[in-house]
Amino acid sequence: MIVAMMEKATEEEIQMVVARMVEIGFNVHRTTGARQTVLAGVGQPASFDVQDFQIMAGVADAHRITSPYKLAGRGFAPQGTQIKFTNGVTVGGKEVVVMAGPCSVESREQIFTAAKQVVAGGAKFLRGGAFKPRSSPYSFQGMGLDGLRLLREVGDATGLLIVSEVMEISQIELMLPYVDCLQVGARNMQNFNLLRELGQARKPVLLKRGIAATIEELLLSAEYILSGGNYDVMLCERGIRTFETYTRNTMDISAIPVLKHLTHLPVLGDPSHGTGRRDMVPAMARASVAAGCDGLLMEVHPNPDKAVSDGAQSLFPQQFEQLMKELRIIATAVDRTLS
C-alpha cells in the first residue's frame, strides 16, 4: 500500500499513519519530498481496508499496490489454465468452445430438439436452466429436478456436456450427478457462501460477472472458489449495467482481453444476456471471438416465440448455424479453432 500525505500534513499525523501501517503488518518505507511525504507499505498483511487510511488525518490518498487476489492472478499460472472435460473437450486451449441451448428446460421434446440443433451447429455444451432466478415472483421458476434429469439424458444421448445454473448451496449436491459444469449466475457472483461451497465441489464452475461488478471483484469471487481447492473455474462476461437502455445490458467486450491479461482462467462471452436482443446476438458473438474469448454461451431455442423465458434473446436454430460459420472464419484471424 502507498499512502500519500497532504502537503500540509504534520509530523504527528505522519507518525500515526506509520504506526497503523506497522500495526497491520507492513514494513514502511518513507520518502520525504520537498513538498510531500509518501509512505510505502511493503509486505502482505492478511487483510486490510485501504479506506481506513484514506480517511486518516493528513492523508491525501491511499492506494493498494498488490491485487487482493492471488490464486486467480495471471502470475499463478502464466501459461493459462485448461479445463479438460470427460469427453475430451478442453476449455482454455486453442479451440473456442461453444455452449448453446435454451434459457430453460421446458419439456423433453423441447430439450431434445434443441440439443440436436446445437450439436449440428458445432456446440460442445448444452446449456439449459432447471432452476430459474426470476425478478418477478409471478414468472415461471423452472422444472427443477425433472429438468436436470432431462438434461443428463439428452447429454448422454448426444455427447453434449451439460452446464446449468446453481442458485443456492442446497442445490449443489442435487445437481452434481446431472451436470458437467455448475454455472453461477450474475446475481450470485457475490453470494460468498455459495462460492465457498463450490470451492469444495469436484466439478468445474462457470462464474458469470455481476451486472455491477468490476473486473477486480469478479476475480475476487473466483478467488473464493479457487481458495477452496477447486481450480476449474471459467469466467464469463455477460453485460454490465450502464446508462444506455437500448440493449438490456452493455456487453463489456473489453473485459475479455483485460481478463486474459489479468488471469490464467478461461474467459467466455455471453452475447445473449449481454444484449437481450436476438438481432444483436450474432454481432456480439463475433466480437467476442474477435476479442479473444475462449468460448461462448448462447441461447438457442427451437421456437423462440414460444419460449417460456428469454425468448427475445434466443437465436433461431438457422441463425445459430449461420453464425457458427462466421465464427469459424474469425477464429482463424486470432489463431484459434472452432469446430
Place this chain on the structure above:
Amino acid sequence: MIVAMMEKATEEEIQMVVARMVEIGFNVHRTTGARQTVLAGVGQPASFDVQDFQIMAGVADAHRITSPYKLAGRGFAPQGTQIKFTNGVTVGGKEVVVMAGPCSVESREQIFTAAKQVVAGGAKFLRGGAFKPRSSPYSFQGMGLDGLRLLREVGDATGLLIVSEVMEISQIELMLPYVDCLQVGARNMQNFNLLRELGQARKPVLLKRGIAATIEELLLSAEYILSGGNYDVMLCERGIRTFETYTRNTMDISAIPVLKHLTHLPVLGDPSHGTGRRDMVPAMARASVAAGCDGLLMEVHPNPDKAVSDGAQSLFPQQFEQLMKELRIIATAVDRTLS
C-alpha cells in the same frame, strides 16, 4: 402494454403482433393513425416479457403500462404502512427511527459499549452483523451464533430492538429467536429464494437496494416478500454504483422521495454504506432526513480505528451524538419527530 408499430409496418406484421398479444391474455385496442399504428393491450396477463414484442418484425417500440409489482405499489395501502414493534416503536409513522451500531459484533464488551452509546444518542434499534458477506475470502467472516446471542442479550438489557443481516435461507430459523428484524443485504436483493422464504417469516424485513438495482427492481424484490404474506417490509437506500469513485458508492438520495411516491412501505437511508467515508456520513444522514426518510441505518463503533470491518465508515460515538442533535432540527422542517 403499448406496442407502437413502425411507420412502414405491413398489415401482416400488425396482425402477428395482435395475435401474440391476444394469445398471452390481452384485449387489444388498435389506433390507426395517418402514419403509424398503435396497439394498446388492456388486461392483466399473469406474466410476460415486453422484450418479446420489442424485437418482433415491424415493431418500433413496446412499453409496459402497468407496473409489474402490485402489493408494493402505493395504491395498495395509500395511507402508508406502519410497522409496529414489540416495545412500541413504529417505523413508518411520524417518528424518524434511528438504527445504529457497529458493522460486526466483535465481542461482548464491544457490543455492550456500542449499545450504551447509541441508546444515549437516541437510537431505537441496535444494528450489528453476526454473519458477514466479505468480498475477499481472507477477511473476517463474523461471529455467527455467538454474535446473535450477544445481540439478544444486549437488546434485552438496553431495550434496543435488534436488526441483523441474514445471508441465506438456512440462517433464517437460526436467527429468528435473536433478532427483531431481519436485514437483507444489497448483494442478496435479488436472491429470490431467500426472499420467498422471508415471505413466510413472521418478523419484519429490512430490504436493502442492490448497488445496481433500479427502484423498480427493488420494489419487485419487496413484492416477493409481500406475496408470501409478510407485509412488514422496510426498504433502504444505501448507495448505487456509478462512475464516481471518490465515495465508495453514490447515495441516491432522490430514491427516498421517489420510493415514498411509488410505495406504501417505509423507506430508510444508510449513509454509512452510501458513502463509505465517516467524514461524509453526517452530511448524508442529514440529507436523508431532509429528503423525507422514515429512518436511518448507521454504523457507530466505540473505537472505529480498531473495528474489524468497515471502520472507515463508522462514526465515533461523539459524532453520532452531535449528528442526532442536528437531525432533530431537520426533522421539524419536514413535520417529523426524532427522539
Place this chain on the structure above:
Amino acid sequence: MIVAMMEKATEEEIQMVVARMVEIGFNVHRTTGARQTVLAGVGQPASFDVQDFQIMAGVADAHRITSPYKLAGRGFAPQGTQIKFTNGVTVGGKEVVVMAGPCSVESREQIFTAAKQVVAGGAKFLRGGAFKPRSSPYSFQGMGLDGLRLLREVGDATGLLIVSEVMEISQIELMLPYVDCLQVGARNMQNFNLLRELGQARKPVLLKRGIAATIEELLLSAEYILSGGNYDVMLCERGIRTFETYTRNTMDISAIPVLKHLTHLPVLGDPSHGTGRRDMVPAMARASVAAGCDGLLMEVHPNPDKAVSDGAQSLFPQQFEQLMKELRIIATAVDRTLS
C-alpha cells in the same frame, strides 16, 4: 405519445391530460379498460416534452412512440448512406475504411513518418489533431494552423484523406481548406451551435459519441447537422463512462450493430479512445469489425513513448501492420473488404 393513467385516476384528471395533448397538436384515442385508461396521441407535434405529462396528476406513465429524430432514422435512407471522397474512397460501402495516425501533429518529421507507416498498413485516412481539447490547462494544446498545413501537405503527398478535430465555430472556416473531413469530439457532441454551423459546411463530418450520451442522443446530434443540409455524417463509438475503471472508458461495441439498425449513416469504431490502453486496442479493433462497423479510427504513432499526448493508447507501427492483417480476415466473415 402514449399516456397510461393510474388505476384510480379521476375522470377530471383524464380530461386534463386529453386537453393538454390536444393543445400541443395530438389527436387523442382513448382506451378505457376495466382497470385503467390509456390515451394514445397520434400525429406529430413540432416539439414536446414527455416529462410534462409524466408529472400530471393521475398519470402512471407517459412514453414517446416516435423517435425524435427523422432525417437520421434508418427509414429516411433504408439502403444506407455512402459518403464518397474525392480520391474514390467511400465510407459506408462494402469496404471497411481505416483512419489512422497520431493523436496530435507534433512536427513535420513526425507526421510524415506516421503517414508513410499508416498508408503502408492500408489506411485510407490520416488522423491527427491540430487543436487539442485537454482536461488540464497545463497540457499541450496543439500546433494549430501550422499543424493543419502539415496535414494538407502530407495528405497531398501520400494520397491519404485528412480528418482532424474542430473544437469551435471559429475554427470551421479555418480548417476547411486543409481537411477532407471535420471531426467533432466526444466533448462537443452536444455543442449544438457548433453542430448547426457544421450543417452549413460542405465537407463530411465525423461525429463522435459523448462518453455519457445515449444512442438516441447521438442520433439527435446527427440530426442537427443533417437538418442544416449536410447529409455526409459518420458516427463513431469511442467508449462510454461506466463504473469499470480498468479501461479508461468502456467501449460499447453493441452500439455498432444497434446504430446500423437505427440509422442509415456510416458507423465507425475508435478502439484507441475506447480503451485508452495500447495493449487492448487490437482486440477491440477486431471486435468492431466483427460487429459490423464501416470503419475504424485508430491512433498510431512512430514512437508512442515520445508522443506528446495519448501515447499510452497509440499503436506501434508494427502492431498496426499486424492488426491490419487480422482485420482483413475478419472482414471476410462479415462479407466486407478491407484493403
Place this chain on the structure above:
Amino acid sequence: MIVAMMEKATEEEIQMVVARMVEIGFNVHRTTGARQTVLAGVGQPASFDVQDFQIMAGVADAHRITSPYKLAGRGFAPQGTQIKFTNGVTVGGKEVVVMAGPCSVESREQIFTAAKQVVAGGAKFLRGGAFKPRSSPYSFQGMGLDGLRLLREVGDATGLLIVSEVMEISQIELMLPYVDCLQVGARNMQNFNLLRELGQARKPVLLKRGIAATIEELLLSAEYILSGGNYDVMLCERGIRTFETYTRNTMDISAIPVLKHLTHLPVLGDPSHGTGRRDMVPAMARASVAAGCDGLLMEVHPNPDKAVSDGAQSLFPQQFEQLMKELRIIATAVDRTLS
C-alpha cells in the same frame, strides 16, 4: 506518482521505468521489497499522463499522488472563497443563497412576474436563459439579446442579481453588460476554450458539473478559469447520469460535502436539473442544504404548465414559498442562515 512493479518484473524493466520518470522531471525513490519493487516519483513535472506508465512492461499499477489541480484545491485558500456581489450578497459565506427563476426568458410579463415571485420567497439571484442548448434542433432556442435586456431591466427593478448561461465564446462580450454572473452549463463543462476565455472575464462564473464528469474533472475545469486569473468561481452539482431512469439524472448529493472538503470554492445544488421532476425538487433542495451547500439554483415559473422549456421541473410559486420556509429551518441545523 507511485509505480508498483509486478512481482516478476525484471531489473531491466524497472530501470526503464525509472529512466522515464526521471526524464519527465521526477526524483525517484526506490523501495525494493521481498516480493515487489515500488518507485515513488517526487517533484512536480509540468504535465504527464499516468497511463503512459500503466502500460509499460513489468508495471503492475501506477497512481498519481498529487491532484492535478492546484488553484482549486482546498489548500490554496483553506478558509474558503467568498464571492461578493455589488449589492452586498456574498456566496460562500454563512448565508445560503438562493437563485431562482424560469428556465428561459419568454416574455417581459413572464420574467417580471417570475422575478416578483422569487424575490418575495427570498431569492437573491434571478436565473433565466437567453440562449438555450436544446438536444433537439426542432425545440425553442431562446430569446437571445432581447432576453438579456429583459433580465437586466428586471434585475435593476427588483434588486435581484442576474445569472444566465453562456454557451460559447462569442457570447461572453455580449452578455457581460447584462448579467452579474455567467453560468457554464453541464454540456460545456469541458469546453476548454470557453473556460479559458472566462478566465479573462471580470465577472463571477457558475460552473455546472457535467453529467458524466467526476468530481476531479469538475475541479480541473474550474482550474482552467482560475488559472486565467478569475478567482470568482462557484461550482454546482446538478445530477449525474446513472442506470436509474425514474429521475432524469441522479443528483449526487454527496458531491456537496466532498467538494466542500476538496476545494475552497462555493458549492451550489441544482435540484431542478438534478431530478427533472417538480414533485422531487423540494426534497432534493432540502437535502442539498442539509448536506452543506452554499446555495441553490432552482427553476420557478409563474405558470409551469405553459413554460416553453423545462416546465416539468419548474416549481409553482406557492411551492417555492413553502419550500423556502422549510429551508430556513434546515439552515439552522447546519449553522447557516437563509434569508
